Every structure is written in C-alpha cells, then in structure tokens.
Amino acid sequence: MRFGLMLAALSMVSAAAAQYTPPRTRDGTPDLQGIWETRNAAAFDVSEIADGHEIPYLPEALEREQKGNRVDPMAHCAMPGVPRINYLPFPFQIIQRPGLVIVLYEYLHNQRLIQTTPREHLEGIDLWMGDSVGHWEGDTLVVDVADLGDKTWLDSARHTHSDALHVIERYTRTGPDAIAYEAMLEDPKMYSKPWKISMTLHRNTQPGFELREQECTEGDNGRAIQPQYRPAPKGDPLEFIRTYPKSGGSK
Amino acid sequence: MKANMLICASLLAVSGFGQSKGYVPPRTSDGLPDLEGMWQPRANGAAYSILPHPGGFFLGAESKEGVVQGGVLPYQPWAAAQVKELTQHMEFDPTGHCHYEGIPHAMYFGFQIVETPKYIAVMHENMHAWRIIYMDGSPHPRDYSAWMGDSRGYWEGSTLVVDVADNNDKSVFDMAGHFHSDVLHVLERFIPVDANTMRYEATLDDPKVFTRPWKMGFPLKRAPKDYQFLESGCFEDERDQEHLVKGKAALPADHYKQ
Numbered sequence: 001m002r003f004g005l006m007l008a009a010l011s012m013v014s015a016a017a018a019q020y021t022p023p024r025t026r027d028g029t030p031d032l033q034g035i036w037e038t039r040n041a042a043a044f045d046v047s048e049i050a051d052g053h054e055i056p057y058l059p060e061a062l063e064r065e066q067k068g069n070r071v072d073p074m075a076h077c078a079m080p081g082v083p084r085i086n087y088l089p090f091p092f093q094i095i096q097r098p099g100l101v102i103v104l105y106e107y108l109h110n111q112r113l114i115q116t117t118p119r120e121h122l123e124g125i126d127l128w129m130g131d132s133v134g135h136w137e138g139d140t141l142v143v144d145v146a147d148l149g150d151k152t153w154l155d156s157a158r159h160t161h162s163d164a165l166h167v168i169e170r171y172t173r174t175g176p177d178a179i180a181y182e183a184m185l186e187d188p189k190m191y192s193k194p195w196k197i198s199m200t201l202h203r204n205t206q207p208g209f210e211l212r213e214q215e216c217t218e219g220d221n222g223r224a225i226q227p228q229y230r231p232a233p234k235g236d237p238l239e240f241i242r243t244y245p246k247s248g249g250s251k
Numbered sequence: 252m253k254a255n256m257l258i259c260a261s262l263l264a265v266s267g268f269g270q271s272k273g274y275v276p277p278r279t280s281d282g283l284p285d286l287e288g289m290w291q292p293r294a295n296g297a298a299y300s301i302l303p304h305p306g307g308f309f310l311g312a313e314s315k316e317g318v319v320q321g322g323v324l325p326y327q328p329w330a331a332a333q334v335k336e337l338t339q340h341m342e343f344d345p346t347g348h349c350h351y352e353g354i355p356h357a358m359y360f361g362f363q364i365v366e367t368p369k370y371i372a373v374m375h376e377n378m379h380a381w382r383i384i385y386m387d388g389s390p391h392p393r394d395y396s397a398w399m400g401d402s403r404g405y406w407e408g409s410t411l412v413v414d415v416a417d418n419n420d421k422s423v424f425d426m427a428g429h430f431h432s433d434v435l436h437v438l439e440r441f442i443p444v445d446a447n448t449m450r451y452e453a454t455l456d457d458p459k460v461f462t463r464p465w466k467m468g469f470p471l472k473r474a475p476k477d478y479q480f481l482e483s484g485c486f487e488d489e490r491d492q493e494h495l496v497k498g499k500a501a502l503p504a505d506h507y508k509q
Binding site: 026027077078079093095097098100102104109110111113115122125127128129208210211212213215 | 280281287349350351363365367372374378379380381383385389395397398399479480481482484
C-alpha cells in the first residue's frame, strides 16, 4: 500500500517535470541558477527523505555503524560531504557557465565545481566533498559523485557510508521556484541495494537576498559561527511532514 | 568610501599603477571583458611575508622585492610594536587554524573567475573559500563583518575594480604578523595585460593601523589548460594544532579527543 502511494507520488513528480519547460541559459542548457534551499529536516535524519523511510543496511554494516564513532565530524567543522551538504539548513547558489555548473554553499563556504564534460573520476584520492562529474540528460542535470571517502556522515543521526559510496544526483526544474532533487546512494560495502532520496529545492525569492559568510574552524573550538538571523523562508515549513505517506511515518 | 576612492585615484595618477597598457581582452557571451578562467600568482613569497624577506623554513623562499610597493608598511608606532611581537608568534596566524585568509591574502593563491552581468564569482582554491563580487551597484551591507569582507565591483574599461569592505580584524596579510583592523578597506584592480597575464593591484586603507594608504601588486598567470583545482579541506584531523598552538591560544590537549 505504502509502496503504491510512493509510486503514485513519484509519477506525479515526473508528470509535473514533464509539463514544465525550464528557461535556458545563453548556451542552451536548462537554467538552474539562483539561490536554493530545502525545507525539510533531513539534516537530522536522512531517512525522512529516503524512499520508504528506510536505509537498506547490510546487517554487518549496521553493526559496524553502531560500534563506530559517535561524534559527528561536522561538530568538528569537517566538510559535510555529498549529499548531506544539500539538505543542511543553509542556502546555496547555483551558477552556470558553458561546460560548468558551480554550486556555492553558504555552509562552511563549501564549493563544488562540476564540469559537464564527461570524464573518468579521479583515482587514488578521497575528498570530503567527493569528485563531481556532470552531464545533461534532457532537462535534468545529472551529477556523478565518487571519491567521497568514509569520513563523512549522511546526517546528525549517525547514518554513515563507506569509502565505496557512489552518489548519482539529479536536478530537474519543476517550476519557476522549484527543483526536484533526487540522489541514488550506492555502496555495496554498506547497503544491500542502492537507495534513493528525494526532496524539493525551493528558490529563495526574497528581494536582495545574498549568501553570507559562515565559518567554523578549529580556532572556534568547534562552534559554528552562524550568519545573522534571518526570518524563516516563505512557504510551508511543515512540508516535510505533510508529504509523508499516510501509512508511513518514521522507520 | 568616496574619500577612499579619491585617495586611490590620486595615488594611481602619481605611480602609473592600475593602468592597462592597451591590451583589450576578448568579450564573454554577455559582452564583458573576459577574465574568466583559472589564475595563479607567480611564486612571490607573499603568503610568508608581503615585505622583502630572507629564505627559511617559515618564511619559505627568499623574496628580495616583496609585493608591497616601496617595500615599506606605514605602520603607526603602536602597530609597528605589535607587528614585531606578532612576528614572534606564528601560532597566532589564523590560517594555521584553517581560517579564511581574507582579502588580499587569499589572492596569493590560485583561483577561478566566472562572470555574469550581475555578479562575478571567485572560487579560491585555498581554504575552499569563495566570494561573490556584486556588480549591480548595490551598497555594502551594514553591520556586517566577515573574514573575506564584502566585495562590490565595477568595470573601468577592461579593468575589474573591486571594493572590499566589512572586513573583520582577525584576518592577516601574511604569516609574518602583518595585520589590520576592522576598518580595513581594500580597493582591488584586476588589470588584463595579455591573453595569459593579469596584474593584481590592491590599495589598502586602514587609518586605525597605518598612517596612510599603501599598495601591493603582483602578476597573475593563467593556469595551464586542463588544470583543475582540487579540494583544499585544510581541516584534516587537526594534526597541525599541537605544532601551531602554544601559549595563550592553546586549547586543552584533550580538547578534540572523544
């Protein structure tokens, strides 16, 4: 029953995406530019936006996780990794140039330079934010992320991954102020099958809104320095609860 | 700000600084002077000291010229005494603690520029810092203070001029203790020289610390084709901490142990 509902919900998203034709940049790619933010609580528990609200752990991986490090690397100002950076409660800005998609994140001044020319992933290196290679599939930006290492977590609830994590992100404009974001997480050392997260990225439409500096380093004794107080974004702050399937709930 | 601009203008007129020698760069698809791409300064030792300095472990390679025009920093007497003290305390260098370098310090390392009509984005490789230079004539935000300051710019012919305000008093100019206050105002100029060269110049005005505005400058070269920046995490289990943090700045030895 729940599965059926999920399928129905997903096909509705696809239908909406199919109906909307995004504006183009000067070089003809779908225009994803602007300042975007999420309105969900996946930063605390990523299973909220996971298909079926379940993470298909291998039993031995779950045991390893439960015996593992209990201190969130982000509490020590480490870079959050992908996909976690996308659902932190901080806005980010997408900039497009020919052959390049740039994502500037307010959180910890992270940046991703995503080339949209196919190439092999870098070998023999682990990066906190991974190695991102993009390409366009119709109106969708697909970003293949590897080389993520095993140090980052997926959320504050200590959902983890191994150094074999491979993330495929999909960004599809579904309206003037919305991007449907999906990511497949594949990690054969950790999960019994690939699993998917989905959420909406909302455009920040406040006039004159700009990203500000956000800093967090060892010199700050692990305390994040937050940007100035901002009012909550317009829209439905409880969206994430209302989109739960009726028969669902937390795992 | 207007006064600063005037000071800068008169300095420029005297020195011949800040002038492009007739090279006109190609235009982007938006019709802007095309400074896009990856740029790197020639090794100039500025990260160690912006003044002329000998070689050595902490001071890196020798630099006979430094990057400061005239080779002298016009410190007020109290500030000259303080910089002497700071030079002896490498552990106070905020970049050793993985903080932002600030402007102009971040410009001693490689960076990438992309241009749009409303803003220019600069992605610095070091410290994974980035900044957006707003080109829409908007003012600096009020009551804002940041490691990287706040950048607003405009085009002067083919030269990109960037006005950086809202700096905090924690970032420094180099590892040798050269410092500024929170009233530091930086006017940067990115001057195209030829297809693969720009000249970077900055006029620095900080009446709390210096007796007059002063300037620095150095050439920037385009990075080779297919060059790609990698992640500069800086934060790597803080293995440097015990080497850098001594005396006042020290954290308890077990601070980060779990």
